[in-house]
Amino acid sequence: MKILVPVKRVPDPTQKAKIKDGHIDLTGASWIVNTFDEYAVETALRLLENGADNTRTAGSEIVVVSIGPDDAAKEIRTCLAMGADRAIHVVAKDEEIDSLAVVKVLQAVIAAEKPDFVLMGKQAVDGDANQVGQMLAGKLGWPQATFAASIEMSKDPVALTVGREVDGGVEYKKVPSPAVVTVDLRIVGPKAVQNGVTPASHAYSGEGARLPSLKGIMAAKKKPLAATKLADYGAAAAPSIKELSVTLPPPRPPGQIVADIPTLVKKLADEAKAL
Amino acid sequence: MGNVIAFCEFTGANLRTSALSNLAFARQAAQHHGGNVVALLVGAGAQAASAHAAKFAPTVVVVDDAKLANYLAETYAPIVATVAKANDASVVSATATAVGKDLMPRVAALLDAGMASDIAKVDGKDTFVRPILAGNAYSTVQISTPTIVVTPRQSEFEAAAELPSAGTVTTAAAGDVNAAGAEFVRLDAQKSDRPELTDAKVVVSGGRGMKTGENFKVLEELADLLGAAMGASRAATDAGMVPADWQVGQTGKIVAPNLYFAVAISGAIQHLAGMKGSKTIVAINKNKDEPIFQVADYGVVAEWEKAVPELISEIKKLKASR
Numbered sequence: 001m002k003i004l005v006p007v008k009r010v011p012d013p014t015q016k017a018k019i020k021d022g023h024i025d026l027t028g029a030s031w032i033v034n035t036f037d038e039y040a041v042e043t044a045l046r047l048l049e050n051g052a053d054n055t056r057t058a059g060s061e062i063v064v065v066s067i068g069p070d071d072a073a074k075e076i077r078t079c080l081a082m083g084a085d086r087a088i089h090v091v092a093k094d095e096e097i098d099s100l101a102v103v104k105v106l107q108a109v110i111a112a113e114k115p116d117f118v119l120m121g122k123q124a125v126d127g128d129a130n131q132v133g134q135m136l137a138g139k140l141g142w143p144q145a146t147f148a149a150s151i152e153m154s155k156d157p158v159a160l161t162v163g164r165e166v167d168g169g170v171e172y173k174k175v176p177s178p179a180v181v182t183v184d185l186r187i188v189g190p191k192a193v194q195n196g197v198t199p200a201s202h203a204y205s206g207e208g209a210r211l212p213s214l215k216g217i218m219a220a221k222k223k224p225l226a227a228t229k230l231a232d233y234g235a236a237a238a239p240s241i242k243e244l245s246v247t248l249p250p251p252r253p254p255g256q257i258v259a260d261i262p263t264l265v266k267k268l269a270d271e272a273k274a275l
Numbered sequence: 276m277g278n279v280i281a282f283c284e285f286t287g288a289n290l291r292t293s294a295l296s297n298l299a300f301a302r303q304a305a306q307h308h309g310g311n312v313v314a315l316l317v318g319a320g321a322q323a324a325s326a327h328a329a330k331f332a333p334t335v336v337v338v339d340d341a342k343l344a345n346y347l348a349e350t351y352a353p354i355v356a357t358v359a360k361a362n363d364a365s366v367v368s369a370t371a372t373a374v375g376k377d378l379m380p381r382v383a384a385l386l387d388a389g390m391a392s393d394i395a396k397v398d399g400k401d402t403f404v405r406p407i408l409a410g411n412a413y414s415t416v417q418i419s420t421p422t423i424v425v426t427p428r429q430s431e432f433e434a435a436a437e438l439p440s441a442g443t444v445t446t447a448a449a450g451d452v453n454a455a456g457a458e459f460v461r462l463d464a465q466k467s468d469r470p471e472l473t474d475a476k477v478v479v480s481g482g483r484g485m486k487t488g489e490n491f492k493v494l495e496e497l498a499d500l501l502g503a504a505m506g507a508s509r510a511a512t513d514a515g516m517v518p519a520d521w522q523v524g525q526t527g528k529i530v531a532p533n534l535y536f537a538v539a540i541s542g543a544i545q546h547l548a549g550m551k552g553s554k555t556i557v558a559i560n561k562n563k564d565e566p567i568f569q570v571a572d573y574g575v576v577a578e579w580e581k582a583v584p585e586l587i588s589e590i591k592k593l594k595a596s597r
């Protein structure tokens with residue numbers, strides 16, 4: 001089985017947002033693999049391994065694809081170090097692409113790679129758009145299972161039953177291969193992914209995605225990473241969504257620490273008129 | 276061109292409150308485009324909610340078909356796209372709910388439309404303001420495609436008021452309903468008598484410091500005293516203390532109540548992203564250095580075990596004195 005994982009590199013969200021010339025100033029920023037995409041790589045690994053003895057399913061392949069600037073190669077290597085087998089880096093400046101352009105490139109990559117599933121983050125934590133996965137599925141005419149909090153894989157025919165956190169509960173949706181699945185936070189829970197190979201009793205750490213091991217980091221240096229260009233996929237650097245400007249919200253006026261609960265209730269009633 | 280198609284979720288004979296925010300957005304967008312608002316109801320039983328929808332939109336299009344009994348993006352998206360084309364839509368919108376977020380990008384793909392998700396403001400015909408970086412910044416974006424798809428954020432658009440006279444209701448056929456192989460299996464519903472998190476006036480949230488699900492009972496008592504909805508941090512939902520759909524934050528619900536209680540929550544940026552818009556924020560935390568105190572209007576440095584029961588009894592006293 002082959003799984004394609006589109007990943008985006010994003011500025012580390014713990015940094016304070018700064019503005020320069022009306023846009024986010026990213027000079028000197030540190031970068032990470034979008035957390036949800038890191039979870040998608042983890043999910044792909046959990047689908048294609050025996051978690052109990054750490055062996056990969058024979059003939060399985062995880063291909064990572066990222067559209068981003070030159071130095072995004074570093075974050076792509078991180079995914080390889082986690083255990084992905086191969087990567088495609090479509091080199092493009094961030095301002096040259098938008099969701100539709102990313103989708104166009106991914107569509108072309110999928111036509112060439114023919115993966116059984118596309119597994120990706122539900123949203124990039126810089127733009128918070130939450131749209132590429134659904135758009136991609138729509139363009140491909142494939143089924144989609146978004147916001148996956150659990151996945152159970154069944155064989156003959158190959159399908160994924162996905163637990164989706166929706167308003168008012170958890171919805172279970174079954175999608176056959178090929179399909180697009182976007183993952184939510186709880187997909188990295190100890191037993192959230194069941195692949196029929198890893199014993200159901202096996203519990204992953206629950207601490208999120210695995211950290212690359214030293215061995216993984218060494219191995220990643222030798223794994224194939226193909227650099228390509230937007231034009232190779234018939235995509236133009238002409239985004240239909242343009243950011244005009246960015247502003248920072250005004251800070252909340254400073255609050256107060258109150259001495260005790262009776263004071264709090266009094267202030268909520270008299271001052272804030274909230275009770 | 277020029278009309279705004281507002282996909283509206285409903286339950287029984289009524290639109291959901293979230294849909295009224297979408298209609299409020301749609302009115303603003305329609306003004307910019309010189310067109311009309313068309314409310315679109317899709318689903319088995321949609322007809323039942325059409326009269327309610329007609330109170331808020333001059334035109335209502337209903338696609339009611341037994342084959343649409345369970346929502347699936349695969350079957351709904353082509354219907355929304357077809358209705359949009361048939362009604363000269365320049366904007367197609369749905370509130371950024373779980374359904375709206377799942378559906379609308381797929382619709383955008385079918386319409387070759389640029390899309391702005393989770394918008395907070397309309398800033399012209401093709402220009403919208405939306406939060407980025409977990410709400411730490413606001414980006415103004417301009418979309419140049421002929422059709423634009425938008426998901427407005429419920430907390431940023433006040434529910435539309437009724438029109439002076441009811442609109443007209445028309446129906447459209449579902450056409451070929453093709454799920455592309457996807458199947459709805461089941462919904463494990465989380466039932467609650469409390470108001471919905473996203474439209475509650477008061478929200479009481481608990482975090483990891485509550486330690487167990489059992490301990491949340493005291494917060495639920497506070498919530499019920501105030502007619503509040505329950506919320507939680509990711510740490511509390513991940514640990515299985517409370518249902519996942521209580522999660523407030525960047526990846527959970529976005530809430531903006533009059534009053535928000537954050538109890539035993541540290542105030543990570545991803546949590547703040549979901550509640551910073553609240554009018555009055557109260558934090559109860561045993562550690563005075565936590566970031567939650569930087570956004571709180573009122574902070575109490577205390578252990579919840581002592582503070583919350585006291586809060587309940589003080590509020591009861593206050594209520595009795597009125």
Ligand SMILES: Cc1cc2nc3c(=O)[nH]c(=O)nc-3n(C[C@H](O)[C@H](O)[C@H](O)COP(=O)(O)OP(=O)(O)OC[C@H]3O[C@@H](n4cnc5c(N)ncnc54)[C@H](O)[C@@H]3O)c2cc1C
Pocket residue numbers: 035036125185481482483484485507508509510511522523524525526527538539540541542543544545546549559560561562565577578579580
């Ligand atoms: C991609 C991504 C998305 C995320 N999305 C969300 C999201 O949508 N929502 C969200 O909430 N988080 C989200 N998170 C997680 C977030 O970063 C934090 O980890 C989480 O909010 C922490 O939850 P907490 O405040 O309950 O736990 P902690 O940070 O562990 O804080 C517990 C607090 O309880 C206090 N406490 C302990 N005991 C007591 C006591 N007896 N009395 C009073 N106070 C006590 C402590 O002082 C501490 O402040 C996301 C993270 C990532 C990476």
Ligand SMILES: Nc1ncnc2c1ncn2[C@@H]1O[C@H](COP(=O)(O)O)[C@@H](O)[C@H]1O
Pocket residue numbers: 005006007008034036037065066067068097099102120121122123124125127128129130131132133
């Ligand atoms: N530039 C990109 N390169 C590769 N994948 C991307 C890119 N942008 C977005 N994605 C994928 O699309 C998902 C959703 O992103 P978004 O719709 O931008 O929030 C991400 O989690 C990634 O998996």
